[in-house]
Amino acid sequence: MIVPAVLSFSHALVRQAIDEGGIAVDATTGNGHDTQFLAECVGPAGKVYAFDIQQEALARTKQRLNERGIANRVALIHAGHHEMDQYLPVEIRGKLQAVMFNLGYLPHGDPTVITRPETTLPALETATVWLTPGGVLSVVLYTGHPGGPEEAEHVLQWAQSLPPKTFQVMHYQLLNRQQAPSLVLVEKRKQAA
Template sequence: MIVPAVLSFSHALVRQAVGEGGIAVDATAGNGHDTLFLAECVGSAGKVYAFDIQQEALCRTKQRLSERGIADRVSLFHAGHHEMDRYLPDETRGKLQAVMFNLGYLPHGDPAIITRPETTLPALETSTVWLAPGGVLSVVLYTGHPGGQEEAEHVLQWAQSLSPKAFQVMHYQLLNRKQAPSLVLVEKRKTAA
């Protein structure tokens, strides 16, 4: 049996929902890996909106996109994910094919600056409203840092509370590795079940 790493599994699932000309959000730009992935998925006719509270993260993301020559597909916002509804164009409401979150802290950055339930949960709720039918919300949870376990528990409680008539929810986790990252994937149903 081949068990895919959480991040590669997240990308494989999101890739099924995002097509050429699509619209997507990277809610936690970080080092730009998910932003780049989404920009490649949407192609030259699509658009990606990426958010981060750290200017350092946005600079890294912009550099990564520029090196690939696709920075024009992405709008970067120096803002928290809980503010995305203030920045996303109104015409994208209900049309996002994917919203991706990698919670925790910026790798190779200040580990004291972390995502927190009080901003993450409103951002997740906003994401469900802005998703298109058939769109997916991907949340990678990290528990190996202070505050990570608490945030993961809040996210899992939130995900379990979503209506099964409106959403399908999956939790992917390695059971034999302590503090391994896990994935919550939420798919907005195309029609109510």
């Protein structure tokens, strides 16, 4: 048996929901790995909206995208993920094929600037509204930093409360590794079950 790492598993599942020319959101840009992944998935005709509150994260992401020649597929937005509905074009509401969250803090950045439940939970709620039927929302949870376990607990409670007729929810976690990241994946059903 081969157990995939959480991030690669997240990408494998999200990739299945995105079509060439699709629309996606990276709600926590960080170093740009998920932004790059989404830009490659949507292709030249698609669009990715990438959010981060740190200018440093956006600069790193812009460099990554420029080096790969795919920066034109991405709108980098200097704002928190809880504000996404203020920045996304209204005409794409209900059309997002994927929204990715990678919680915690910017690697090699200021570890005191972290995602928090008071902004993450409203952002997750907004994402479910903007998803298209068949679209997915992925949330990578990190618990190895101050505030991480509490945020993960809030996200899991939120995910468990989603109505099963509208959403399918999965939690992927390594059980024999303390503080290993875990993945919550939410799929918006194409039709009510």
